[in-house]
């Protein structure tokens with residue numbers, strides 16, 4: 001073959017490659033869905049924020065008003081303060097727990113993780129309700145205090161209440177993000193450091209901690225971004241000083257229908273999230289979020305790296321200086337027990353709120369006394385006899401089911417597409433599917449509300465399903481991608497050589513083998529929808545309410561034991577789902 | 590390939606018995622619940638020796654090594670370095686270097702930073718540190734890779750970095766736990782040579798773990814053969830090859846033909862071993878024992894040659910191994926085969942041919 005034809009062939013193949021996406025076509029439904037119901041509404045909301053309401057001319061007035069108006073500016077600042085503090089505390093409390101989990105034997109670790117996950121599976125409204133019961137003026141803690149003759153403490157409707165609720169909600173996310181990084185750290189490296197002469201404090205900070213940094217940063221990023229959009233916790237557990245941006249946006253829409261101003265507020269939130277992501281990407285590479293190892297293991301270069309190492313050396317010195325006397329004070333036996341003891345306490349903090357709700361659901365009192373004066377089924381009766389509650393439950397269930405199916409299907413196709421593709425679009429598409437996780441929910445919800453208002457989807461089940469699917473897609477996508485990544489594609493090739501066509505290969509070989517991922521995706525999507533309030537607050541209403549929306553309305557109005565009964569029902573449903581999922585995921589014997 | 594006799598070296602000149610050994614392990618033992626990972630063990634290592642711990646997987650080599658460097662706490666016994674009791678010294682204060690099987694290079698540090706780590710921990714001044722790191726890198730021929738991260742290196746290069754990181758701070762005892770286990774054969778042979786060179790150049794005391802008998806024979810001043818959490822035999826490679834004390838030792842090192850039986854004396858008082866394959870004359874200096882296993886190496890057997898003892902059997906296979914040819918001969922009912930090295934210049938026998946295999950009485954060793 002001459003050089004000329006070689007060249008020609010090469011160019012031809014390259015041209016064909018440029019046109020062909022190959023397996024990437026499988027991602028097309030998901031891409032189209034996200035383009036219409038995520039990208040377009042969010043961009044339009046941003047567009048609204050720089051338009052004059054009447055003339056539609058370009059204007060920066062809305063932004064100027066936010067910065068100039070004291071109240072708005074304060075809310076902006078308190079949003080960043082609360083989110084930042086939540087991220088910081090979640091890392092501080094979560095790191096030792098994750099460290100402890102990482103060195104447990106596999107079986108015990110699995111059990112401990114189940115406990116850590118309890119708040120994760122508990123609905124936001126249930127969790128918040130529980131904290132109100134625990135921290136209230138006549139709540140569990142204060143009743144214990146006054147019972148023992150001590151003065152009661154103001155625990156609710158202040159910064160403390162908000163931080164308790166936020167950290168409780170974010171701690172599992174922080175721990176579960178750090179854990180995979182920590183379990184892959186080779187503990188022999190710490191031993192190696194010690195044989196090379198590093199005292200234990202140095203070996204920890206200079207080796208283990210530095211290797212766990214990507215996990216710490218990822219956890220910080222995720223908790224900060226998720227905290228930015230909170231409104232349930234600050235609204236119910238905080239006071240006026242703890243008002244957050246999302247609450248402001250909701251008021252602007254619900255009470256004033258001021259889209260442009262809400263858009264400007266949303267932009268602030270979005271920009272904060274984006275900037276955080278950008279900084280993270282600079283330092284660690286976003287790809288490490290999905291568990292792929294980044295090329296920047298050292299984190300940064302040159303000066304930054306040196307400064308980082310100096311800081312860690314200083315930390316090592318400080319902790320050695322601190323650890324010495326403490327160790328002498330407590331003795332080696334006690335020192336060894338410190339970490340398990342601490343971990344047990346944190347796990348109690350995570351699990352206890354869900355448990356407190358249960359006795360109150362069975363109280364005979366119309367108030368939230370703790371412990372209840374007597375036990376009965378009164379409040380379950382109220383719940384089951386209420387058309388409003390029952391229809392809200394049924395709607396939530398149906399919407400969650402539809403969302404789970406849709407999200408698993410769309411995400412499954414996309415995950416398969418990306419796993420088999422080597423296209424240069426791969427990274428971008430991957431990021432796009434994860435984007436709804438990064439963009440604060442409230443931004444998506446307001447954007448969708450605007451869109452739905454125009455195409456008549458407000459107060460419809462379809463509108464809810466679409467909105468929830470947007471929110472659930474990233475979780476489903478991550479769950480399936482994780483399994484597909486480990487899938488042995490030679491098995492599919494083997495099936496093909498044995499005479500199975502593509503569809504039958506998919507159904508008989510691929511799907512059964514990635515079943516675990518599919519079940520997890522379904523579960524995540526179901527629970528995302530079942531617990532979803534942000535979209536529901538705008539898109540559902542009146543008799544067409546969902547369970548979280550109904551709880552929210554009730555909690556704002558008046559706390560009552562029916563809410564506890566509802567919480568128990570919600571909790572039971574989720575637990576039942578988890579059990580079924582676990583059973584389905586287990587490989588058939 | 591298998592000519593350890595030719596390669597066998599003499600043991601290093603032993604220092605006077607009065608000199609304290611570099612390392613003394615005395616009654617050291619480790620139990621994990623019901624499992625005994627190491628029976629009470631005594632081991633003396635003179636300064637500058639290259640000692641190999643050789644034994645099958647699970648025989649307690651790693652446990653012994655990790656107790657010496659302090660990563661595992663002994664259930665009993667003492668560890669003395671230069672006569673000092675170091676049993677309770679924390680890991681980081683022992684003057685011991687450990688080279689891990691999978692190198693344990695810090696992935697977040699560059700090659701130079703990895704090598705500089707132990708110096709940093711010892712508070713070496715920056716200028717001095719840089720110079721010593723440079724020297725260490727040159728010693729392992731990696732001067733051009735100082736700025737790379739470990740994962741950007743090949744397996745052999747990573748191994749050298751691990752060696753440099755250990756030699757750079759000149760610990761008085763260096764421990765290596767199967768350091769070449771992850772390398773392919775060619776590279777392994779080269780690295781064996783490199784490690785020997787480092788040993789010569791630095792005069793370090795090295796305790797080296799392997800389960801590869803060829804590696805042990807090629808590298809060691811002495812071999813400490815381990816089995817079932819105990820030391821089976823200690824000696825120079827030549828000692829262990831030529832005078833194994835147990836059937837296990839004979840079987841583990843080199844290829845052996847083993848005949849088990851009862852010891853009798855014939856009329857002239859010559860010791861004989863009565864086995865299922867016939868009675869064999871033993872060498873005159875065989876110690877008194879009721880029974881045992883007779884070990885004869887393939888190169889001591891000869892087909893149709895001279896000898897005091899003879900077995901007959903059918904040739905079932907011939908194996909050409911480059912420098913030599915081995916013949917497998919089935920004895921009796923074909924249950925047992927022996928391996929014979931074909932004498933140079935002899936044409937291999939045909940398969941199925943019945944041959945007489947002979948050896949001299951003093952060639953065999955009777956072991957327990």
Ligand SMILES: Nc1ncnc2c1ncn2[C@@H]1O[C@H](COP(=O)(O)OP(=O)(O)O)[C@@H](O)[C@H]1O
Nearest residue numbers: 621624625626645646647648649650651652653
């Ligand atoms: N942490 C441990 N817990 C329980 N048993 C162990 C532990 N470490 C080693 N053992 C046991 O001790 C024995 C010796 O192990 P090891 O020293 O690793 O052998 P080698 O290095 O020769 O392969 C093995 O039977 C092993 O199962």
Ligand SMILES: [Mg+2]
Nearest residue numbers: 647650651652
């Ligand atoms: Mg070992």
